[in-house]
Amino acid sequence: TFGHTVSPEDLKTYLTTSYSPSAIETDISNPSKDLILATTPSNEIIGFTLMTKGSSEDCLASFTNYVELQRIYVHPDHHGCGVGKMLAKAVEDLARQQGFENLWLGVWEENAKALRLYEKLGFKAIGTKEFLVGGQIDTDLVMVKRL
Secondary structure, three states: OOHOOHHHHHHHHHHHOOOOHHHHHHHHHHEEEEEEEEOOOOOEEEEEEEEOOOOHHHHHEEOOOOEEEEEEEOOOHHHHOOOOHHHHHHHHHHHHHOOOEEEEEEEOOOOHHHHHHHOOOEEEEEEEEEEEEEEEEOOOOOOEEEE
């Protein structure tokens, strides 16, 4: 997503911190996170997302009963095939089933493809937050959708 905009050192720090086997295991086993996978008919994993309960940002203060759509990633071979949209819709459905009223996410302000997708899905930008990639500070838009 942002590998081309950060130094190799910052990218390495971010990836080893956020995507090490132990970090992934922690996310998968965390009871406040629901993992959703996208697979091919032969069960090859081609994408994933997380729904995270209990996370928040200051700009969400006027919203209630919300949950975070976190980390939609799709294998590059499957970009443009609707996998990201399907994962987002799966989180929306799960959030509704669990009684949430609002779904929020953070997306890098320069990720035009993701911004277009989220806007098409009905998300509205309500603020910003800092996102640390190694030692580099990026800006994410915080977006919300009423369910």
